[in-house]
Amino acid sequence: MKLNIIKLSMVKQLPSLAVHFYYFHKLIMIEYNLNMLQKLKKLLGHTYKPLNDVELNQFSLRDNFQYLSCINNYIKVAPVLKSNAYGHGINLIAKQLDILNPPFFCVDSLYEGYKLLKLGIRTKILIMGYINPESLKTKKLPFSFAIYNYELLNAINKYQPHANIHIFIDTGMHREGLDIEELPEFLKYIKINTKLNVEGLMSHFAMADKPKDKLTQRQIKIFQKSQLIIQGLGMKPRWIHIANSSGLLNSKTLNGSLGNVARVGIALYGIDPEGKNNKLKPVLKLKSHITQIKELRKGEKIGYDFAYRAQKNMKIAILPIGYYDGVDRRLSNKGFVSINNVATSIVGKVSMNLTIIDVSNIPNVKNGQEVILYSDISSAKNSVGSAAKLCGTIPYDLLVHITSSTKRLLM
Numbered sequence: 130m131k132l133n134i135i136k137l138s139m140v141k142q143l144p145s146l147a148v149h150f151y152y153f154h155k156l157i158m159i160e161y162n163l164n165m166l167q168k169l170k171k172l173l174g175h176t177y178k179p180l181n182d183v184e185l186n187q188f189s190l191r192d193n194f195q196y197l198s199c200i201n202n203y204i205k206v207a208p209v210l211k212s213n214a215y216g217h218g219i220n221l222i223a224k225q226l227d228i229l230n231p232p233f234f235c236v237d238s239l240y241e242g243y244k245l246l247k248l249g250i251r252t253k254i255l256i257m258g259y260i261n262p263e264s265l266k267t268k269k270l271p272f273s274f275a276i277y278n279y280e281l282l283n284a285i286n287k288y289q290p291h292a293n294i295h296i297f298i299d300t301g302m303h304r305e306g307l308d309i310e311e312l313p314e315f316l317k318y319i320k321i322n323t324k325l326n327v328e329g330l331m332s333h334f335a336m337a338d339k340p341k342d343k344l345t346q347r348q349i350k351i352f353q354k355s356q357l358i359i360q361g362l363g364m365k366p367r368w369i370h371i372a373n374s375s376g377l378l379n380s381k382t383l384n385g386s387l388g389n390v391a392r393v394g395i396a397l398y399g400i401d402p403e404g405k406n407n408k409l410k411p412v413l414k415l416k417s418h419i420t421q422i423k424e425l426r427k428g429e430k431i432g433y434d435f436a437y438r439a440q441k442n443m444k445i446a447i448l449p450i451g452y453y454d455g456v457d458r459r460l461s462n463k464g465f466v467s468i469n470n471v472a473t474s475i476v477g478k479v480s481m482n483l484t485i486i487d488v489s490n491i492p493n494v495k496n497g498q499e500v501i502l503y504s505d506i507s508s509a510k511n512s513v514g515s516a517a518k519l520c521g522t523i524p525y526d527l528l529v530h531i532t533s534s535t536k537r538l539l540m
Contacts, residue, residue, distance in 0.1 A: 180449045181417045182536045185217055186505060187225050189410035193397050194229055196408055201380045204372065204387065209394035210245070211237035211257070216455070216528035217398055217413055218537035219244060225539070227252050232368065233273065235392045239264055242272050255295060255329070259305075265289055273328055277307040279318070286323040294319075295329030295368065298355045300348040302335040309351050309358075316362050329368040330359055330388075337375035338403045340382040353386055375402050399505070400514055400524045411512065415455060415503035415531060419496055421447040422488065431485055432477025437462055443489045448500055451482040455531030456502055459520035465510040467501045468494070472510045503527070 198206045208231055209215075214222040219241065223234065227250050234250070236242050237258035245254055257275045262284030273293040276282050285292050296315070299306025307315055319325060332352050339345055352371050359366065369388030372380060374396035380387055395402050399411035423445050431437040431445065448466075452458040456479050464475040466486050474487045484502075488494045504511045517524045 179536045180420070181415070181454055182538055183218065183531060184414040184416060184505075184538050184540050185221055186410070186412050186414070187539050189399055189505070190222065190225055190397070190412045191229065193399050193409055193412070194226065194231075197377060197391075197393055197396055200377055203389060204377060204380060205232050205390045206377070206393050206397070207231055207233050207235055207255070207368075207370070207390050208397055209235040209392050211235065211241060211394075212529045213533055215394055215398050215525060216531040218533075220248060221537050221539050223248060223250055223252075232390055235394075239272075242270075246271070257297075260284075262288075275329075275331060277305055279315075282315075282319065282323070282325075286325055290324050293326045293328035295331045295366075295370075296327060296359070298330065298332045298352065300332040300351040300355075300371070301344065302333055302348070304333070306332060309355055312355055312358050313362070316359060316364065320362065320364075327359070327364050327366050329370065330355060330366045331369075331392075332371040334371060334373055334376050337373060337379055337383070340379040345383070349383060349387070352388075356386065378403070378406060395525060398528070399507075402523075404514060407507065409507075411505040411507055413503065413513070413528065413531075414501060414505040415450075415535075417448045417450040417484075417500050417502055419446045419488075419494070419498045419500060420449050422494060422496060423447075432461075433480065434478060437477040437485075443487060444494070445476060446486050446488045446494065446498075446500075448484045448486060448502075449482065450502060451480045451484055453481045453532060454535060455527070456484050457516065457520050457522075457527055457530065459522070460516060463519055464516060467504060467509065467511050468498060503531075 194206060208226050210219050210223055213219050223245055231252055233253040233255050234245060235255050235257055239256060239260050242254050242256050253273060255273045255275065260281065262281065265284050265288040270289055273295060274285055275295045275297045276285065277297040285294065297306045298312065299308055319327060334345065334348060336342060336345055356369060368390050370390045370392055372387045372391035374393050376383065376387060377391040377393055378396060396409055398413065399409045401409050425439045425443050425445055427439055427441045429439050450456055458479045460475050461478040462476060465472045466475065468491050471491060473490060475484060476487050477485045501511060503513050503516065506512060507514060509515060513524045513527050517527055
């Protein structure tokens with residue numbers, strides 16, 4: 130009788146065991162298929178090859194950081210990663226710089242701060258832009274904040290009382306910042322009404338590329354005065370910063386105390402804002418590939434509004450990249466690209482997703498051939514600096530308009 134009971138209980142468990150076995154087997158097969166898929170990917174290579182991509186030279190980035198860090202022994206370099214790291218790609222750039230142990234990263238928004246947080250970045254993060262106080266309610270945040278008014282100060286104190294703050298002084302640029310006359314009362318309010326740690330004192334140069342200009346010198350004097358005020362109230366911020374890329378590059382010419390850290394953006398990415406420094410190495414290269422080649426007769430016209438007329442029989446090529454992707458429309462009929470280190474012209478108007486180039490002088494040109502839109506050689510006709518001059522703008526403008534959907538590759 131006992132044996133029968135055992136057998137009966139086993140029979141009752143059979144459906145349950147079968148179900149467990151089924152799911153166990155399914156998990157094993159999923160794992161097997163995933164492993165096979167990974168092996169196939171390795172065997173066959175990537176199945177998707179983008180027509181356009183941005184190459185980032187990690188060695189140039191590191192060299193720039195080291196060079197900039199040695200310009201002034203008293204000033205450390207805090208990388209600026211706002212605006213998708215000036216178009217370079219915040220994720221890849223942040224990971225490369227994180228291992229160099231900078232004092233902190235500078236971003237503009239809470240969104241950018243969160244991106245770095247999700248990456249597992251160890252470097253501290255300073256959010257310089259304005260934040261909607263409602264956004265501070267969600268959870269405890271490990272960021273430092275730039276502040277210059279009571280509204281944001283009180284919101285941080287209420288919702289992020291553990292936070293470090295950097296007080297932003299308007300030294301004459303008349304953009305964001307606290308007026309020097311308001312600083313003493315503002316500091317006293319912080320001491321009496323908050324538990325916040327004043328970690329930094331900061332401002333921003335309007336034209337540090339003109340270090341001897343009286344307006345630049347006036348900014349320095351106001352910033353020095355703000356340092357005396359904060360010290361007089363017994364506060365000792367760890368970081369004092371007003372210098373940007375030009376400020377650091379001209380730090381030995383600028384008279385007065387610039388602090389102990391510089392917020393460096395454009396120079397870090399290898400572009401001297403003054404165009405004088407040949408020790409900086411551009412980090413970014415924008416590439417595309419030829420998708421079609423055509424023969425044109427003299428007199429035939431090209432592109433929107435037929436803006437270009439062939440002066441002779443010529444050969445043109447179509448590129449699957451345009452002003453949406455970051456090829457500035459002002460380069461129409463006057464910009465350059467390079468193929469095999471040979472510069473050639475953009476002809477006709479740059480379209481939203483297409484650009485036409487003259488390939489008459491390129492031997493053995495063919496479909497699929499690589500084309501460099503923005504070169505990582507400073508002296509090239511199609512460097513970002515050269516292209517910006519043709520457009521009558523600054524390199525920043527071209528870089529930040531390289532669409533974030535274009536794949537970034539670390540080289």
